[in-house]
Amino acid sequence: MIKQTVNNNKNLLILHFTVFIWGFTGILGALISIDAVQMVWYRVLIASLALFVYFRLSKTSLKVTKKQFLQFFFTGSIVAIHWIFFFHAIKVSTVSVTLVCLSSFTLFTAILEPLIKKQRIQVPDIIIGLIIILGIYLIFKFESKYTTGIIFGLSAALASSLFGSINSVLVQKSNPLVISFYEITGAFVWISLYRLADKSLFAERFNLSATDWLYLGLLGTVCTALAYVAGVAVMRTISAFQVALITNLEPVYGILLAFIFFGTKETMSTGFYLGAIIILGAVFLYPIYKKRSKL
16 A cells, blocks of 8 residues: 555656656747747657657557558647647747647637547536636737737647547557557658658758757657656556646646746736636636546
């Protein structure tokens, strides 16, 4: 019993650290000098290689059916869109604005997941969604100079909700790590095809600055491959409720880190903070409500 408690506490610390790393992703996105498409291309390339090495060392089988491969591969295109929109939102606004908009993931999931699973949409879920919309409205109203960033941030949240809802179905029959590998690799292929179409890939010289290479290395290995492996591993002993609640700390960690790294650049209006409090409050209350409603 004592050993189990120690393991649970250890995994809770690992999960907190993992979510902290996810929050740090936005900081790296702002620090890396290249554009969003090129950045994500490097990210998924490095993450794919890192995960492949992990699978080889752990001797985990990557064997899947043709149908599963196609499902993972095409879902990878949505993953690519999510990350490109996310980093572009950061480039044209701020880390704080992007992370708060990304919290609307809860709103989109409340609508998309029941549709994908062919279930009824729950009225309380829609009420939570309406509260989030109020918060988004306040941010739009008081931070209109970041309208483009807000739109891309919300679009990133929609894409995240879409592939998250799809994965909630796929994970029932497949290893989450295997799904992750094929989706990230699929994202790399889709972005490569896009870059071939716009001919930017032909001009790629891999002559980035040492600082960009360092940040991209951290983004691809620690913030993507390692964080995902750690995040999945702890789910064996931590309840889904605890995972959801702690994961909601991502924008909080990210916004605090943004203040540390960028200072006054991340200072927003009172309306923004009011909208952010409404959104984050709804996001935190959502899993608590869901748990109590099942009691």
